[in-house]
Amino acid sequence: MNNLNQNNGMQKRMLIMTLVVFVFFIAYEFLVLKPQQEARAKQAEVEKQQSQNAAPDVTTTDTSIQGAPTNNNMSNSISSLSSKAVGSSDIITTITTAKNRILIDRLGRVAQVTLLQSIYKDEEGKEIKLFEADQLRPLEVRFANTDINNKAFEVNYTTTAEVVDATKNVQKFTLTQDIDGLVLTKDFTVYPDGHYDLKVKTSQKEQFFITNGFRPNVLADMYADHGVYVKQNDGTMELTSDEKLDKIKSYTGIKFVSNFDRYYATVIYNFDKSLQVSLMPDSEQNPQAFVHAQGEIDFSGYMGPKNFNDLKALNPQLTDVIEYGWFTFIAKPMFTFLQFVHTYVGNWGWTIVILTIIIKLILYPLSYKGMVSMQKLKDLAPKMKEIQTKYKDDKQKQSMHMMELYKKHGANPMGGCLPLLLQIPVFFAIYRVLLNSIELKGAEWILWIHDLAEMDPYYVLPILMGVSMFIQQKITPNTMQDETQKKIFQMLPIIFTFFFLWFPAGLTLYWFTNNLFTIGQQYSINKIFERQRAAKK
CATH class of the missing domain: 2.70.98.90 (Beta-galactosidase; Chain A, domain 5)
Structure with missing residues (x-):
């Protein structure tokens, strides 16, 4: 690291980049590809009539x-x-x-x-x-x-x-x-x-x-x-x-x-x-x-x-x-496993829920390390601020003392983002599986969901997904000092809810279930750190 931002801000930027990838992926399809498709359809109709x-x-x-x-x-x-x-x-x-x-x-x-x-x-x-x-x-x-x-x-x-x-x-x-x-x-x-x-x-x-x-x-x-x-x-x-x-x-x-x-x-x-x-x-x-x-x-x-x-x-x-696109090597075996679970469950909605839980359990070690790292960085925030203030005119010493602080307390500024980045291929693989699986067509789940391949007709799942994302955001440690970054993150649940209104119900169900279990994991880790802090006092 050569300066303060590279030392303290790398983790923030990586997290922002990850979320921006998701937002861009969804926004591009909804705001660019869909209007183009509609325009082509209108043009084709005109040409057909002519x-x-x-x-x-x-x-x-x-x-x-x-x-x-x-x-x-x-x-x-x-x-x-x-x-x-x-x-x-x-x-x-x-x-x-x-x-x-x-x-x-x-x-x-x-x-x-x-x-x-x-x-x-x-x-x-x-x-x-x-x-x-x-x-x-x-x-x-x-x-x-x-x-x-x-x-x-x-x-x-x-x-x-x-x-x-x-x-x-x-x-x-x-x-x-x-x-x-x-x-x-x-x-x-x-x-x-x-x-x-x-x-x-x-x-x-x-x-x-x-x-x-x-x-x-x-x-x-x-x-x-x-x-x-x-x-x-x-x-x-x-x-x-x-x-x-x-x-x-x-x-x-x-x-x-x-x-x-x-x-x-x-x-x-x-x-x-x-x-x-x-x-x-x-x-x-x-x-x-x-x-x-x-x-x-x-x-x-x-x-x-x-x-x-x-x-x-x-x-x-x-x-x-x-x-299945770029992530076929993950998506194809994942669908095979989805089929296997369905043979025992008999309902595609609950199959998606169980698959999500299994994936969360498999990725739990990565998620746990990331959450622990975020907690440690949150606890170190006051000391990091002191170093920034004390050595604001000497970037080399500032970086050196930051690294010593991280090493002493076993904190990793990248620890909160790398697990998230490694999970991106898994998300996109699931996205492609649920998107391309005609098996979900006409598959009912609960009362109002009559087709998991279509959007939720009453927008219940997208709203629940947005609420769960908001709760997850509130209980997740945040070491951001920049107000603009904070505002961007506060808007993400609203942005995601908006785009998921038109997503297949099966995909929205996956995301909502994933958020619920992430909330549970984060809550339990927060409690562990609270007890540790109380024990030190």
Whole structure:
């Protein structure tokens, strides 16, 4: 340390920095990302109204996938598809499984997927549909040969089954398209759990591309990532978020490609044969995935919720479809443990409470050291002030005597912040787990909380969280001398309460429970120090 502030103020600045990180993280998403998202949604609506009868513009001049992404001749009937309904005259096959209903249109594409399980409902209590209007459709085929590609969008497919009932048994059917003698077939095998196997081949060895379509657009909010996620053969995961792709990006050796929003995904995967995938930006720099093929290709697919157990049942590697961000290495095992606790508790709300308690117990040694250090610094505050006053003109002696004081009393000016800093990755991991876990959707807790994935409708939890944060602040030793710093800290419970009003109830429950146990820990340590002080008198 070279001066007074570095000696006495480092601990304060570290604590401020930690809290500022939290505030910035929440404020940036609420004040910057959300307005941007709303503005984009309004602009998209305007553009949609201006071009209701126009085909989506997904052209490119890139020669690495020559001609494949050209779509100028796409049928106008598809561009007019509603996100809530699909024109029955355009549908050639309706597939019903135990978990979803899949509509195949006359160009052999997935026009819509409707989730049939009762836990998946929209805000109006209706069945959730994964795709919006005027979006690139899953399983659309495009040819490298421009002439063939243009003709393909003018020729309807034929089907061997208009109705496929796979609710109880595996079913097979075939789609066929005859493009001036070039015959393309899609052989489907559909399973009751909602996933499918698909083999696509052409009668002549033509290069073509099959797309995963644009991601589901059920819940693409400011809190979670959405875009395209790929897993490579070496296990590496790579995310391309919406509005972040400015040029075509190609991969070889891909195990799966997932187009996803917060809770839902469409996935193409093959764990036996590697896939070659290119991502192409649309007009808004959103990624669109195209799987390369030469004559034929086979793979499996899934369109639905990113439910951990459902994905694991298909293939354990598919659980990587669930994206937790930077702290995946902590978040994924944490979710596994959360699942384990839930198997015994049976309620996700109480599971979150128990998980919070367990985490607090594990981190208790760190928290205890930090709290003890803060208490010692509080007790030393008068002596620190004396040294500051006595050696105000000699910074070197001031630093030396400060260090001697700390050493004599076993105080660490950084001791109160380091434990807090080390807990930041844990917090963000829990944040991502609770944010991305569709298992919380529709999960009730107590009387007024009917969905832990949604905000508290009566703001009870955010207010309780703010009150608990205020109490925690009041009983925590504070050695700050600067009045501005004190005022900032006094405002934090209000600021946090404001932002948590719109947070998922499950996340707010975690924070509130964490505050309660921190209050208990701090209170007990305060009592211990009070008895020690009384004994010395």
